[in-house]
Amino acid sequence: MAEAHQAVAFQFTVTPEGIDLQLSHQALTEIYLSGVRSWKKRIIRLKNSVITGVYPASPSSWLFVVIAILATMYTRSDPSMGLIAKIQEHLPVSQSMSTQCQAVVSAVLFSTMLWLLLIFTMRLCLKQLLSYHRWMFEQHAKMSTTTKVWVALVRIFSGRKPLLYSYQGSLPNLPVPAVKDTVKRYLESVRPLMDDTEYERMTKLASEFESSLGNRLQWYLKLKALWAANYVSDWWEEYVYLRGRSPIMVNSNYYGMDFLYVTPTPIQAARAGNSIHAFFLYRRKLNREEIKPSRIPGTVIPLCAAQCERIFNTTRTPGEETDTVQHWQDSDYIVVYHRGRYFRLKVYQAGRLLSPREIEFQIQRILDDSSSPSKGEAKLGALTAGDRIPWAKARAKYFSSGVNKRSLDCIEKAAFFVTLDDDEQGMMGDDPAASLDRYAKSLLHGKCYDRWFDKSFSVVYYKNGKNGINAEHSFADAPVIAHLWEYALATDSFQLGYNTEGHCKGEVDSSLPQPQKLNWEIPPECEEQISQSLAVAQALADDVDFHVFSFRDFGKGKVKKCRASPDAFIQMVLQLAYYRVSGRTFCLTYEASMTRLFREGRTETVRSCSNESSAFVRALEGGETADVCRRLFRAASEKHQQLYRLAMTGAGIDRHLFCLYVVSKYLGVESSFLKEVLSEPWRLSTSQTPVQQVELFDLVNHPEYMSCGGGFGPVADDGYGVSYYIVGENIINFHISCKHSCPDTDAHKFGDQIRKALNDLIQLLSPNPKEPSKPEESRPEAKKDK
Known part of the structure; x- marks a missing residue:
């Protein structure tokens, strides 16, 4: 078949008169142009490597430094404090180079070294500035003086017109949390999931681990953190993804x-x-x-x-x-x-x-x-x-x-x-x-x-x-x-x-x-x-089993009017919905957070089921007064936001415990505590799909041009996977997955409970609980139908 033939640049046959060579000019032209394109890309990569390598300075700033140093030579001042003369003494030059020329070369060399030192200093300063995360824990619209100064310094040291990878060399390394802090946060996270006997047993295991094996494993982890750009990412990619032997379809891939x-x-x-x-x-x-x-x-x-x-x-x-x-x-x-x-x-x-x-x-x-x-x-x-x-x-x-x-x-x-x-x-x-x-x-x-x-x-x-x-x-x-x-x-x-x-x-x-x-x-x-x-x-x-629906009764606009974080609000909705659909129980809940504030950062887990969230759900379902429920909701919401900030700033629980477990396997030692922690099922796995380039879409005038977001398969055989996509001010899309083979899960029933929980919570928090939902005419599909 014609389409199966490979194109070739030339053909030749051997004849009694010699070799008959037939060149294909079209193929040679294609080869030439492909080579030109390849070399253009190499030149662009080289140019970008230089620009990124000297950022936040620019290559042109080198010329400015050189001219400034040369200018001082004519004013008979020596900003190098004798270093230019020292360079000139040890300069391996030919006898034909004049003294003045030697001085200029020495000045250029000194200028270059000074320029590189300034770049190194600026990048070091920027790295230290980006290691400051206290701003994230301050109350909204109540920025401290320290943070205001920090913002100004970040703007100064961030440079102008950065390329995509300009900040890579200035990002801080992911810190290793203290073992005692991680263990403490872990025990706090599992308290609402265990009875007193089970919790006491787990506390004992955690205490033994913290006082013995934990410190030994931590030492190796700190050593890796000093050597590697990120102490988590390579092991996370290797052991969580690449070593998995089950199908990646449904279990890993997403859409x-x-x-x-x-x-x-x-x-x-x-x-x-x-x-x-x-x-x-x-x-x-x-x-x-x-x-x-x-x-x-x-x-x-x-x-x-x-x-x-x-x-x-x-x-x-x-x-x-x-x-x-x-x-x-x-x-x-x-x-x-x-x-x-x-x-x-x-x-x-x-x-x-x-x-x-x-x-x-x-x-x-x-x-x-x-x-x-x-x-x-x-x-x-x-x-x-x-x-x-x-x-x-x-x-x-x-x-x-x-x-x-x-x-x-x-x-x-x-x-x-x-x-x-x-x-x-x-x-x-x-x-x-x-x-x-x-x-x-x-x-x-x-x-x-x-x-x-x-x-x-x-x-x-x-x-x-x-x-x-x-x-x-x-x-x-x-x-x-x-x-x-x-x-x-x-x-x-x-x-x-x-x-x-x-x-x-x-x-x-x-x-x-x-x-x-x-x-x-x-x-x-x-x-x-x-x-x-x-x-x-x-x-x-x-x-x-999959269920996708677009919730249009209200969105983040109304949630923010109730002085609540949209993400925390939805996480409380999911806790309430799971409590109702599962028969009044709670489960270990995974919410994906990012650690991209750090070099080569990927994700961290926010354990959304907390003491505060479970107390709120129990109070709401137990018939407590609206004032009590609102107070408990505020506490649960603030706790969730605190957990999210800790995860983003490298103080999460699960990646640290995961890496400690990997070290224990390398050392050939067993830890009952780590083994139990890593085997706990995530029956509710959640993730928010963020809208990153809002400038590309005009959702105010054209709300119909919105994606429905995306989703993923269930993480546990007896659990749910939930992805939610907050679009504009008035729409939230949900993607719910579970397995038909589990008699205790049903994506559509869970979806119904999410809808009910959304309306129940907004009614609880809204200053005007009787406020009607959005009129039909303003919905995107209504506009489209008309």
């Missing part, structure tokens, strides 16, 4: 949804054309470090950007004991899956990025391709959805050479993975709630073979123009992918746009080469393994 109420175009190929182009525009900005460094909202405090490095051209490679994350510097193509076939689609032609219209044209070619999948190709992706050890063995046995290796390399080295799905998804039909549930399950696991779950992220385009994203978790956390997804959605709809017929704008170069179909030679033994992996994955997918 993000399209706009909830708007589909920019119903044409599948056009939607793919615009957003694929937008992804590569983002990658270009990423490579040039033109993306602004993320900061704590409303502050000048930067966040670590290390996770951004592996967004594109990255895959997770299976191994029998542990997986590895592989990243390539560049890739000029994507891999597209459609109806059981894999295609290699180049998005650069003659050194330029294809326009959205050209990408649409190429995607349509794939949609129109009537070829059949190779034997065993259609469900090949199931290997990435099943258990990791069978996939690792199959990869080593069947994909280590020949055509299979070349095709697998093509997938793994692609910028990202694309699925053209024949289904229609989104909020639609007579039952929009059920359609959202199906949409979520489709993005989380699909058919279990039509995604490549090992890729850093896969984008799914549905037949009706809807799309979504599925991301692998080991290389980065959800906010990093969410930032990319926000940019792609906004650029697709507001920057690139579509013509009146729904196609991408622009012209098409019809001479573009056909997308190349990948070839496979799958033996029967490998097909058997594919079937086994698919059976494992299908059972896991069928067991997932």
